[in-house]
Amino acid sequence: MQLRKVNLPKRLASALPLPHLCALLIAIFLLAFAFFMPDTPSNDTSLNDSSISFNTHDDQQDFSQDIRLDAEFSDIFHDENVLTFEHEVALEVVETAQEEPGIVRYSIEAGDTLSSIFDKFEIGQTIMHQILAADEQVLALDIIRPGHHLTFRKDLETSDLLEMEFFIHAGNRVIYRRVDDTMFEFEELINPGVWEQEIIAGEIYGSFYVSAIRAGLTKSEILEVNKLMSEQIDFNRQIQAGDRFQIVRSSQRVDDEHTGQSTIEGIRLQQNRTTYTAFLFEDGNYYDAKGESLTRAFRRIPHDQNFRISSPFNPTRLHPVTRRVAPHNGTDFAMPIGTPVVSIGDGVVTRVENHPFAGKYIEIQHGSTYKTRYLHLNRQLVKRGDTVKRGQRIALSGNTGRSTGPHLHFELHVNGRPVNAMTANLPMALSVPREQLAKFNQRVEQLVSVMEVASQEQIAMRSQNANQPGS
Ligand SMILES: [Zn+2]
Structure with missing residues (x-):
């Protein structure tokens, strides 16, 4: 997982002076013209340009104030908010964006599920499963809702899915990128703004x-x-x-x-x-x-007995098969199925979900800074929106999802980042330390x-x- 600055889409409508607008209109016209010309090498180049903002691998350093025209273009291409622009230009731009070969952008609507969206774009269940396997590390896709966007990039010849970008908000996106025929990897892009x-x-x-x-x-x-x-x-x-x-x-x-x-x-x-x-x-x-x-203070361990840690928190763990870095964002406790799991602090239950890889899991928000997750459960004993107390039973441990044996996978996030719950500086004290x-x-x-x-x-x-x- 890497921290990076990302050039995120901007609202065109908000503040574009008239001369710029005119320049833009002309440029759009020229681009549309080029777009419908027969295939030439120069045409290929322009298409590559328009995907700059999508492929965030390149030139991260180029985050300067002076925005090049083609960069502006790529922003427009990936921003449906331009629909709020009162001129018809906006519609034209969006249509062009949809016709851009291989790239489809979709705004989540009420009632959508990941699987209904994949059906709509004719992406198979196997691919969805591979993406969810990569998502196990971030668990971003369980919270899709209106306001979020998905962008798919397909191979122009085979129409295989190469990349899917999940836009959560201007400061947070997750990209799922194909590694080979069997797997995707994820990259979380956080712009602290x-x-x-x-x-x-x-x-x-x-x-x-x-x-x-x-x-x-x-x-x-x-x-x-x-x-x-x-x-x-x-x-x-x-x-x-x-x-x-x-x-x-x-x-x-x-x-x-x-x-x-x-x-x-x-x-x-x-x-x-x-x-x-x-x-x-x-x-x-x-x-x-x-x-x-x-x-109130936290407790360190989410259960009442002395269970062995079968796999510790490890941000640089190498995957045993792929040899790629596959961080272990939590602490695993080996424990028999049905062991009571308790919340480590007062909080509000924000998720009670069933993920194909994380299994049945619970997420609890403790104030604005801390968040905990409890995975591979056998049974969840709380509902979304419930208020829980430190030490309260919230679930029975299990072996659901992708799990090699009965255990509890426990995560602690501080300001949206997973940290080692066993060593993190958790508030155990009751007042500000004297120093x-x-x-x-x-x-x-x-x-x-x-x-x-x-x-x-x-x-x-x-x-x-x-x-x-x-x-
Ligand atoms: Zn684990």
Whole structure:
């Protein structure tokens, strides 16, 4: 698995000056002209050019600001969002893209499954199985939903599938690439983009939910705020009209596009003379202003007995047959079928799935930083959306999926990356360690200063409204 910057599709519609647009129109016309000409060597070249952004192997360093025209083209070719462009040019571009030999791009629609999509594009079950085998390492394909895209690249002569790209959001794509007749390999492309801090402030009328939506929080962010503050205050019962909140959020942007990924960095609720707070520290945990933990500690092992580790976490494991690097993203515990499996921390069940290679598995999200997965289960005892406690039984271990014997494969992800759960720096402590306190206080100071500005504005607004006649 490699970290790379990727030149991702851009929205054409958003900000293209008129002269550029004209140039583009002419260029499109010329390209379309070339496209319908009889086969010539130069024609082949132009087709290769248009697949530059798809084949991300090449020139990764070329990530500069000055975008060449052909690069712009390839962006357009791979971006269906251009449909929002109000001119008919957009439609023309998309049609050309669909006619580009060997490459098909598909936007996931409600109700689609991977197998229904493969049927639609006449890609056989064997190929799907090979892709799912590669997907076992990332488990990306279990979450396809509207907004995601799949791009297929087929061999022009044999029409065999050579590559499939799964576009999750502007910061995250997975490419499944054919190795030989029997297997695919995957490459996950992560573009960290930039994270921008913003303040969201509001005053409560009715419920916190309604007020927070109006202020600009998403539903899932509201749930997170509720959960983080639940040890201090019940947001459903103890909130009063006139309470004020300030929330510092950071959101990810890649190439000027929001990816939909966000993190709550700080929360402050002011009720009469009492202030409730939560601050995210660099260890991924939330603390109050004094540095006392708001999220409970984790346990290290997802079962209650002393089972042997049959295969440790290993990011550079060589596949015994292919000799390729096939990372082992988890820790395997040899245990008899039917052994109770427990969650290592408080969290929310985000997946209860059955994958042909991972078998029956469960995924649990613990706050915004940590995520755990439990694979090859015999029986899942929780449902998607359930809240679980540290140490709670969530499943019985098994031998489902591609498994050579009864065992539990256990994964821990920190900020979306698998790490060794046996050695990772998990929050076991209940407060910020003393030697980190100065750093923590500095962070709190920064967040509070942002909140304070918003709070002063809120107070100013309030007195302004009060001074208006009839209000
Ligand atoms: Zn394993």
